[in-house]
Amino acid sequence: MFSKDTYIKRRQQLCKDVEKGLILVVGNSDVAFNYQANQYTFRQDSTFRYFFGYDIQGLIGVIDVESGEEYLFGEEVDMNDIIWTGPIPSLSERATEIGVKNTGNIKDLRNLIDKSVFAGRKVHYVPPYRAENVEFIADLLHIDYRFVQAYVSTELIAACVKQRSIKSEEEIVEIEKALDTAYTMHTTMMRMAAKEGTYEYEIAGTMEGIALAGGGPVSFPIILTTHGEILHGHDHSLQIKKGRMIVSDAGCENVMGYCSDITRSVPVGGKFDARQKAIYESVLSAQLLAAKLSRPNVKYSEIHLAAVEQLGGCLKELGLLKGDIHQAVLEGVMGLFMPHGLGHMMGLDVHDMENYGENYVGYDKKNVRSTQFGLASLRLGKELQEGFVLTDEPGCYFIPALIDKWRAEKKFMDFINYDEVEKFKDFGGIRIEDDLLITKNGCRILGKPIPKTVEEVENEMAK
Amino acid sequence: MFSKDTYIKRRQQLCKDVEKGLILVVGNSDVAFNYQANQYTFRQDSTFRYFFGYDIQGLIGVIDVESGEEYLFGEEVDMNDIIWTGPIPSLSERATEIGVKNTGNIKDLRNLIDKSVFAGRKVHYVPPYRAENVEFIADLLHIDYRFVQAYVSTELIAACVKQRSIKSEEEIVEIEKALDTAYTMHTTMMRMAAKEGTYEYEIAGTMEGIALAGGGPVSFPIILTTHGEILHGHDHSLQIKKGRMIVSDAGCENVMGYCSDITRSVPVGGKFDARQKAIYESVLSAQLLAAKLSRPNVKYSEIHLAAVEQLGGCLKELGLLKGDIHQAVLEGVMGLFMPHGLGHMMGLDVHDMENYGENYVGYDKKNVRSTQFGLASLRLGKELQEGFVLTDEPGCYFIPALIDKWRAEKKFMDFINYDEVEKFKDFGGIRIEDDLLITKNGCRILGKPIPKTVEEVENEMAK
Numbered sequence: 001m002f003s004k005d006t007y008i009k010r011r012q013q014l015c016k017d018v019e020k021g022l023i024l025v026v027g028n029s030d031v032a033f034n035y036q037a038n039q040y041t042f043r044q045d046s047t048f049r050y051f052f053g054y055d056i057q058g059l060i061g062v063i064d065v066e067s068g069e070e071y072l073f074g075e076e077v078d079m080n081d082i083i084w085t086g087p088i089p090s091l092s093e094r095a096t097e098i099g100v101k102n103t104g105n106i107k108d109l110r111n112l113i114d115k116s117v118f119a120g121r122k123v124h125y126v127p128p129y130r131a132e133n134v135e136f137i138a139d140l141l142h143i144d145y146r147f148v149q150a151y152v153s154t155e156l157i158a159a160c161v162k163q164r165s166i167k168s169e170e171e172i173v174e175i176e177k178a179l180d181t182a183y184t185m186h187t188t189m190m191r192m193a194a195k196e197g198t199y200e201y202e203i204a205g206t207m208e209g210i211a212l213a214g215g216g217p218v219s220f221p222i223i224l225t226t227h228g229e230i231l232h233g234h235d236h237s238l239q240i241k242k243g244r245m246i247v248s249d250a251g252c253e254n255v256m257g258y259c260s261d262i263t264r265s266v267p268v269g270g271k272f273d274a275r276q277k278a279i280y281e282s283v284l285s286a287q288l289l290a291a292k293l294s295r296p297n298v299k300y301s302e303i304h305l306a307a308v309e310q311l312g313g314c315l316k317e318l319g320l321l322k323g324d325i326h327q328a329v330l331e332g333v334m335g336l337f338m339p340h341g342l343g344h345m346m347g348l349d350v351h352d353m354e355n356y357g358e359n360y361v362g363y364d365k366k367n368v369r370s371t372q373f374g375l376a377s378l379r380l381g382k383e384l385q386e387g388f389v390l391t392d393e394p395g396c397y398f399i400p401a402l403i404d405k406w407r408a409e410k411k412f413m414d415f416i417n418y419d420e421v422e423k424f425k426d427f428g429g430i431r432i433e434d435d436l437l438i439t440k441n442g443c444r445i446l447g448k449p450i451p452k453t454v455e456e457v458e459n460e461m462a463k
Numbered sequence: 464m465f466s467k468d469t470y471i472k473r474r475q476q477l478c479k480d481v482e483k484g485l486i487l488v489v490g491n492s493d494v495a496f497n498y499q500a501n502q503y504t505f506r507q508d509s510t511f512r513y514f515f516g517y518d519i520q521g522l523i524g525v526i527d528v529e530s531g532e533e534y535l536f537g538e539e540v541d542m543n544d545i546i547w548t549g550p551i552p553s554l555s556e557r558a559t560e561i562g563v564k565n566t567g568n569i570k571d572l573r574n575l576i577d578k579s580v581f582a583g584r585k586v587h588y589v590p591p592y593r594a595e596n597v598e599f600i601a602d603l604l605h606i607d608y609r610f611v612q613a614y615v616s617t618e619l620i621a622a623c624v625k626q627r628s629i630k631s632e633e634e635i636v637e638i639e640k641a642l643d644t645a646y647t648m649h650t651t652m653m654r655m656a657a658k659e660g661t662y663e664y665e666i667a668g669t670m671e672g673i674a675l676a677g678g679g680p681v682s683f684p685i686i687l688t689t690h691g692e693i694l695h696g697h698d699h700s701l702q703i704k705k706g707r708m709i710v711s712d713a714g715c716e717n718v719m720g721y722c723s724d725i726t727r728s729v730p731v732g733g734k735f736d737a738r739q740k741a742i743y744e745s746v747l748s749a750q751l752l753a754a755k756l757s758r759p760n761v762k763y764s765e766i767h768l769a770a771v772e773q774l775g776g777c778l779k780e781l782g783l784l785k786g787d788i789h790q791a792v793l794e795g796v797m798g799l800f801m802p803h804g805l806g807h808m809m810g811l812d813v814h815d816m817e818n819y820g821e822n823y824v825g826y827d828k829k830n831v832r833s834t835q836f837g838l839a840s841l842r843l844g845k846e847l848q849e850g851f852v853l854t855d856e857p858g859c860y861f862i863p864a865l866i867d868k869w870r871a872e873k874k875f876m877d878f879i880n881y882d883e884v885e886k887f888k889d890f891g892g893i894r895i896e897d898d899l900l901i902t903k904n905g906c907r908i909l910g911k912p913i914p915k916t917v918e919e920v921e922n923e924m925a926k
């Protein structure tokens with residue numbers, strides 16, 4: 001954990017921003033895997049971890065905004081449990097460690113809530129995403145469980161987003177540790193991908209093992225596929241074959257819970273062919289341009305548009321597009337090749353704070369999400385600020401179902417050379433992703449550089 | 464998946480055994496990790512997988528027992544989804560693959576259930592263990608979600624236990640594949656444990672990576688600890704030090720969902736000292752005796768007692784116990800050293816069918832669970848039958864809190880040499896586990912033999 005002061009200051013700031021009422025922060029519990037006693041590896045709620053530090057099941061934090069009183073609730077360990085668990089600190093010892101004065105069990109929590117609500121005070125909570133926590137809040141606040149999402153606190157969401165969006169130096173240190181592990185994951189992938197015939201799951205499993213051996217879980221289910229054009233896919237069942245690109249999108253959480261999120265795309269066998277190299281370098285030029293443009297007070301939606309325009313220019317040179325590329329981008333042509341956004345915030349969550357609602361994190365009153373196919377998928381559109389950590393991850397995909405659909409609809413015939421695009425239907429996809437820290441005057445690519453140019457990738461694959 | 468016939472026969476047998484009503488088999492959905500779109504790796508419900516085969520989210524199977532009509536319910540893929548997911552079979556194509564005739568969406572399911580319940584028919588379901596499925600059943604059957612567990616079908620549980628307890632040859636093949644992976648996991652652990660200073664999580668993470676690279680998840684969160692005496696612990700935070708034993712209890716699921724569950728205990732550094740060797744060989748002799756005694760029509764509770772008596776005899780030779788060991792076992796003395804049971808059923812779940820309720824699986828009317836400390840923790844007490852797969856996993860632990868408690872209570876002073884036992888308070892624990900198939904006249908240890916004798920373990924660790 002960080003020092004006691006870190007958590008105290010974070011909670012004090014929260015009190016200032018929320019102004020009144022009670023703040024309820026429900027930590028996570030275990031989730032059953034295939035029966036009650038066999039559980040998925042525990043994953044703490046990020047809001048709880050940010051303000052109350054502990055990576056432990058069954059804790060609830062409460063802050064009384066007006067009085068400043070803070071509480072840590074949970075069940076004390078029974079002396080008989082110690083036979084099975086070994087020595088365990090008491091709840092009040094735990095509370096002291098994070099600068100919280102008051103402790104109690106769940107019954108005490110109920111009493112505090114009842115007393116406060118009967119006195120007409122509001123209880124603030126952020127949107128729960130686990131059914132167990134929905135039921136817990138429903139029960140505690142006397143809400144039908146189907147209505148718990150309806151009563152979340154937008155004040156609390158805004159206050160959490162405000163703090164968590166700006167990463168401190170100590171948070172950056174942790175993110176870079178997670179990137180050290182990601183370095184090993186992806187360079188291992190590259191060496192394994194050199195050998196045709198390996199199964200995707202062998203590579204993905206080995207990468208996940210590296211994450212776990214580094215002390216944390218993967219930050220999201222690994223995408224490792226020779227069908228990079230399938231964007232919503234976690235299948236790892238195929239044998240890798242020469243002629244296909246592998247898209248490897250994977251990161252980890254470190255022991256402090258901070259994430260990394262890296263994508264590399266590499267040719268099975270270790271050598272890019274001419275077509276792969278051309279598309280790869282197109283994506284890479286868009287990715288480098290986005291990093292070059294990332295600095296405070298620039299809207300990330302504009303950087304997204306600049307990156308896809310860069311990609312579009314390259315595709316025009318390859319004969320896939322025609323006409324005025326700037327105009328093509330404005331009209332939404334690039335959605336055919338890159339239906340997703342350029343990037344998203346990253347921190348304790350790989351899509352940081354996504355449980356609060358994407359638009360609370362990536363947009364604001366001045367910057368409203370687009371509805372245009374492609375740009376609509378951009379999670380972060382607002383102006384960047386110093387201290388933001390975000391991903392820069394353009395891609396280029398040839399999605400047969402989408403090409404067929406657009407061609408049948410005669411979409412953008414003035415911009416798209418469908419006959420040329422059709423030739424790439426067997427190509428798959430490419431994505432390249434790094435994690436950026438917005439600095440005072442620009443940005444810094446976090447972590448030790450992971451092989452990225454065609455030459456660097458081929459060299460790593462030859463090892 | 465197995466052949467269509469396998470699933471058809473299993474469902475037909477289920478119909479015969481349940482006799483009347485509707486059987487509702489709810490498959491699992493994704494569970495949120497830290498926000499709705501970031502999910503734990505999917506794990507199908509074992510009952511669904513056994514009868515309906517698919518390892519896919521959001522499916523529900525229904526069998527009308529009287530008419531024999533079978534249904535597969537789920538939501539059809541939207542044509543627009545194919546852009547993101549690639550080609551996906553239709554629900555009716557999936558149903559055909561497993562010999563099911565009827566399909567429908569969730570609304571159709573509601574209609575079928577309403578019609579049946581209004582006609583006075585019972586809907587059978589086994590106990591759900593995920594909050595999402597509890598809420599789904601609550602909503603479908605118009606039950607308050609807090610009462611869903613109260614209305615589970617004991618007829619359906621009994622019918623499932625009857626079939627799933629007896630493993631077919633094709634199931635044994637799958638279990639042995641999971642054991643091949645477990646072999647690699649544990650021999651890798653042995654080689655890593657030879658090096659003092661490694662962190663437990665580095666070894667555990669590498670083992671989990673081997674499981675994943677083999678195509679399935681771990682069958683339960685890996686236990687890998689130099690504090691084997693902490694039985695309910697999944698902490699992996701320590702550096703391994705010479706003088707400590709590592710207890711490594713880990714297995715995996717293979718691509719078909721079948722489990723392995725193996726424990727090996729090895730000395731950090733690679734060489735057993737005299738005390739470690741003495742306790743290790745005591746546990747091993749109990750483990751070998753249990754396998755020797757395992758055959759049809761013998762109660763596993765009796766084998767448990769024989770194994771702990773064997774262990775007790777060894778501990779007497781080491782001066783830790785005194786008096787009549789047979790009598791000591793009957794009185795419950797061995798709970799001090801082995802507070803857990805000798806083993807449990809294994810199959811699609813590592814504790815097979817534990818979501819139905821342990822006593823439905825491991826006990827019956829003739830064999831009621833003991834309440835004696837130690838024996839009370841035995842999950843499988845009833846008579847063995849040909850085709851059972853179960854674990855044989857005795858252990859010996861020196862649990863400081865338990866030793867202190869019993870000594871303070873002056874428990875079993877005639878049997879326990881507390882002064883001698885106290886000397887082992889820094890020892891930790893040892894457990895040795897294999898998976899057995901009950902055969903016509905005895906049993907077979909499944910899988911390729913994993914180093915187990917002192918000599919074999921030391922040789923592997925020296926590699």
